[in-house]
Amino acid sequence: MKKSLKIIVFVLLLGFVGIQFFPTSQNQSNTIPKTDFILVNDVPKQVERIITTSCYDCHSNNTDYPWYNKVQPVAWFLEDHVTHGKEELNFNEWADYSNRRKNSKLKSIISQIENGEMPLWSYTLIHREAKLLEDERNTVLDWVSKLKDSL
Secondary structure, three states, rough: HHHHHHHHHHHHHHHHHHHOOOOOOOOOOOOOOOOOHHHHHHOHHHHHHHHHHHOOOOOOOOOOOHHHHHHHOOOHHHHHHHHHHHOOOHHHHHHHOOHHHHHHHHHHHHHHHOOOHHHHHHHHHHHHOOOOOOHHHHHHHHHHHHHHHHO
């Protein structure tokens, strides 16, 4: 029994070490494109701070990665999470969206913030600063609603 357990632990450890050699791609850019949501919409500083803190890691082309992003399988999970987030909404590509798509995305932002779906609880679990306080939620919701009405 002890020998079998040692073999299982050794194989698991070997597997863990082995997967470290399969890196992920990094979602990082040094430039802010002219199509960025904040630039295009002249976002107020308070709203900008809230959105960049709570949304941009998963919904832009520049993720601020934590130290544990170098450890597999966590890096795979983060890469998948960011990829799906950007497929749904990429703030860096905002100006390239049609007005119809912008309107749809703004409705979705409002709905998901109101329902507490965004930012994801799994993200705010580690990134406490990204969790929206009531006044921050209201600030973002009010501004996004006005933006949606102006389209």
